[in-house]
Amino acid sequence: xxxxxxxxxxxxxxxxxxxxxxxKVWGLNPTFIxxxxxxxxxxxxxxxxAGKYPELTDYTPAADVExxxxxxxxxxxxxxxxxxxxxxxxxxxxxxxxxxxxPVFVVNAGVKVKPHIPFIEVEGSPGNDIRTGRAxxxxxxxxxxxxxxxxxxxxxSDYLVIGESIPGGTTTALGVLLAMGIxxxxxxSSSMPNNPHDLKLRVVKEGLASTNVDPERLKKDxxxxxxAVGDPMMVAFAGLIVGAAKRIxxxxxxxxxxxxxxxxxxxxxxxxxxxxxxxxTRWIIDDNTSDLTYLVSQIARVPVLAANLNFSYSKYDxxxxxxxxxxxxxxxxxxxxxxxxxxxxxNITCKTILSDIEKNYERLLSLKH
Amino acid sequence: xxxxxxxxxxxxxxxxxxxxxxxKVWGLNPTFIxxxxxxxxxxxxxxxxAGKYPELTDYTPAADVExxxxxxxxxxxxxxxxxxxxxxxxxxxxxxxxxxxxPVFVVNAGVKVKPHIPFIEVEGSPGNDIRTGRAxxxxxxxxxxxxxxxxxxxxxSDYLVIGESIPGGTTTALGVLLAMGIxxxxxxSSSMPNNPHDLKLRVVKEGLASTNVDPERLKKDxxxxxxAVGDPMMVAFAGLIVGAAKRIxxxxxxxxxxxxxxxxxxxxxxxxxxxxxxxxTRWIIDDNTSDLTYLVSQIARVPVLAANLNFSYSKYDxxxxxxxxxxxxxxxxxxxxxxxxxxxxxNITCKTILSDIEKNYERLLSLKH
Numbered sequence: 001x002x003x004x005x006x007x008x009x010x011x012x013x014x015x016x017x018x019x020x021x022x023x024k025v026w027g028l029n030p031t032f033i034x035x036x037x038x039x040x041x042x043x044x045x046x047x048x049x050a051g052k053y054p055e056l057t058d059y060t061p062a063a064d065v066e067x068x069x070x071x072x073x074x075x076x077x078x079x080x081x082x083x084x085x086x087x088x089x090x091x092x093x094x095x096x097x098x099x100x101x102x103p104v105f106v107v108n109a110g111v112k113v114k115p116h117i118p119f120i121e122v123e124g125s126p127g128n129d130i131r132t133g134r135a136x137x138x139x140x141x142x143x144x145x146x147x148x149x150x151x152x153x154x155x156x157s158d159y160l161v162i163g164e165s166i167p168g169g170t171t172t173a174l175g176v177l178l179a180m181g182i183x184x185x186x187x188x189s190s191s192m193p194n195n196p197h198d199l200k201l202r203v204v205k206e207g208l209a210s211t212n213v214d215p216e217r218l219k220k221d222x223x224x225x226x227x228a229v230g231d232p233m234m235v236a237f238a239g240l241i242v243g244a245a246k247r248i249x250x251x252x253x254x255x256x257x258x259x260x261x262x263x264x265x266x267x268x269x270x271x272x273x274x275x276x277x278x279x280x281t282r283w284i285i286d287d288n289t290s291d292l293t294y295l296v297s298q299i300a301r302v303p304v305l306a307a308n309l310n311f312s313y314s315k316y317d318x319x320x321x322x323x324x325x326x327x328x329x330x331x332x333x334x335x336x337x338x339x340x341x342x343x344x345x346x347n348i349t350c351k352t353i354l355s356d357i358e359k360n361y362e363r364l365l366s367l368k369h
Numbered sequence: 370x371x372x373x374x375x376x377x378x379x380x381x382x383x384x385x386x387x388x389x390x391x392x393k394v395w396g397l398n399p400t401f402i403x404x405x406x407x408x409x410x411x412x413x414x415x416x417x418x419a420g421k422y423p424e425l426t427d428y429t430p431a432a433d434v435e436x437x438x439x440x441x442x443x444x445x446x447x448x449x450x451x452x453x454x455x456x457x458x459x460x461x462x463x464x465x466x467x468x469x470x471x472p473v474f475v476v477n478a479g480v481k482v483k484p485h486i487p488f489i490e491v492e493g494s495p496g497n498d499i500r501t502g503r504a505x506x507x508x509x510x511x512x513x514x515x516x517x518x519x520x521x522x523x524x525x526s527d528y529l530v531i532g533e534s535i536p537g538g539t540t541t542a543l544g545v546l547l548a549m550g551i552x553x554x555x556x557x558s559s560s561m562p563n564n565p566h567d568l569k570l571r572v573v574k575e576g577l578a579s580t581n582v583d584p585e586r587l588k589k590d591x592x593x594x595x596x597a598v599g600d601p602m603m604v605a606f607a608g609l610i611v612g613a614a615k616r617i618x619x620x621x622x623x624x625x626x627x628x629x630x631x632x633x634x635x636x637x638x639x640x641x642x643x644x645x646x647x648x649x650t651r652w653i654i655d656d657n658t659s660d661l662t663y664l665v666s667q668i669a670r671v672p673v674l675a676a677n678l679n680f681s682y683s684k685y686d687x688x689x690x691x692x693x694x695x696x697x698x699x700x701x702x703x704x705x706x707x708x709x710x711x712x713x714x715x716n717i718t719c720k721t722i723l724s725d726i727e728k729n730y731e732r733l734l735s736l737k738h
Binding site for chain 2: 029031047069101103104105107108114117118119121122124147148149152153155156157179182
């Protein structure tokens with residue numbers, strides 16, 4: 001009996017393959033992995049919303065994963081918010097993994113502030129400002145260690161759902177996409193309703209001008225591209241996929257940054273793409289300022305699924321703002337939501353998750369005061 | 370149909386429970402976790418064989434787990450050997466996990482030299498010489514993070530096999546056992562044929578005299594005891610068990626050090642002991658200079674199983690020396706061997722594993738020159 005795609009999962013690209021994926025993992029047990037990192041690029045004024053002040057972006061990834069482990073942050077008070085006070089998407093991820101009892105592991109690809117949790121070290125360093133053209137140190141080490149890690153997780157998981165937290169990540173994604181010759185101008189998303197495309201493009205162009213690597217090499221070697229104008233998160237993320245997707249399905253949980261990761265994976269081992277899908281949120285799909293499926297379609301025909309989350313009628317203004325284009329995605333929120341629906345065979349819905357999110361958000365707001 | 374205990378697994382304590390464990394995990398998929406750490410105690414002359422020169426013990430844990438990941442060491446040339454040139458038990462573990470395709474994860478409880486692999490960080494520090502009476506910094510942090518980690522692994526593993534690599538570990542084990550009021554004098558094992566009991570006891574007594582903690586508190590609070598005269602490995606190891614054994618069986622893979630870990634677990638959460646067995650080697654059971662089952666019997670009635678490894682007729686002198694009382698156990702060699710037999714439903718035997726060990730040893734000897 002074929003499985004009917006739950007209403008709460010939208011299929012946005014490669015419908016047949018997406019349905020096959022849903023049938024394959026229906027009721028199975030995923031492992032959620034969050035890859036964290038920092039890039040100095042996030043501190044360029046007006047480029048990122050992940051942190052009220054640019055310097056606070058150093059704390060965002062650590063705070064996000066602490067929320068997943070403890071239900072509250074340890075390295076900061078309250079939770080990460082945008083300058084307008086809109087809460088981190090880690091709130092969504094936290095609810096999704098908790099209601100479905102999905103195990104969480106964290107990979108440190110290179111953070112400035114370490115989270116107060118057990119995390120996996122691949123000994124990357126925080127990324128430099130991509131305007132230097134020397135964004136990531138020793139990408140080969142980060143990549144190879146992450147491959148080994150992906151291989152290990154593939155032996156004990158039915159499938160993986162991999163998310164990320166790195167402020168400034170859509171700009172570094174634009175960097176790698178343009179370096180690799182993909183038409184990405186004006187296509188990457190933003191955590192702010194007003195997507196600063198011009199600023200991002202200027203930053204990337206400055207980075208590409210600074211690097212002394214031959215443009216043809218940037219196009220052909222994805223780790224060289226990431227090393228020049230990318231970030232450490234995407235290198236570790238790609239390594240995990242290359243290691244794991246040889247053996248099990250992998251959900252890339254994220255927005256337009258996933259296109260950059262996909263391009264790296266394709267450059268390193270295109271065979272594993274057969275086992276890969278992208279899981280995101282409806283807010284990314286509905287975003288008029290970016291185009292995830294167009295980006296993906298240029299790289300590989302991997303399915304794109306979206307969690308049909310809707311916060312229009314939430315009790316909380318901070319959550320309602322997600323419907324106005326704030327935040328949209330991050331910390332694997334969309335993919336984790338999809339995984340919790342699939343693990344529960346549809347018993348968990350976006351509504352279940354929203355109600356848990358509201359409970360947690362209420363508790364966290366009360367802690368803050 | 371009851372499962373017959375394979376001949377290659379000896380049951381040495383609590384036979385009925387041991388058989389129940391074997392039935393429960395027969396054919397299931399274990400995850401192997403190696404907890405690594407250092408203690409300055411290892412550098413006390415003549416106390417440890419894990420490293421040709423005392424300073425080399427800094428490299429032993431890292432080299433051991435590199436061997437598991439790559440089939441060769443990266444941070445040193447060759448493999449860790451005793452002063453007489455007898456190779457590390459990681460050779461046994463490597464063969465056991467490879468022939469049975471058992472996934473390997475490494476937890477850094479506090480090493481001086483980091484391994485060139487992906488490893489899990491609980492942010493412990495290397496242990497001080499226990500003669501200071503202040504052996505482990507912040508044991509509560511190491512313990513709690515390891516509990517979280519154990520909980521996560523329990524969600525994705527049928528059962529865990531946990532091993533360790535920490536030179537000097539039997540002396541710190543003696544420290545914690547005596548601090549907790551267990552009759553352990555002359556009972557802990559050594560990686561050397563001549564077990565330096567007097568030296569170990571002198572070192573522990575000096576540590577106990579240096580600490581200004583009330584002896585009754587040492588007896589009652591195992592993390593206080595470990596903090597005074599233990600090592601970071603045993604704290605992380607105990608945390609993993611407390612986190613995981615609530616949900617799944619755990620094999621404590623090691624020799625007499627496991628008694629110290631067991632005492633810590635008992636002090637923190639005795640309920641989980643129902644789900645715990647010790648897996649070691651025949652060399653530990655046959656050792657006249659130590660008494661694992663006597664130590665265990667004073668703490669908890671957990672089964673002790675031993676891999677019936679026999680290197681008497683090995684082609685290599687270095688391996689034959691295991692029959693003369695050298696090395697005996699370490700890096701979870703015994704427990705990993707047992708797990709590979711159980712996972713394969715007895716298709717893998719100690720003989721299969723020895724033949725793989727010899728192949729690897731030959732290759733490694735040729736690399737060295």
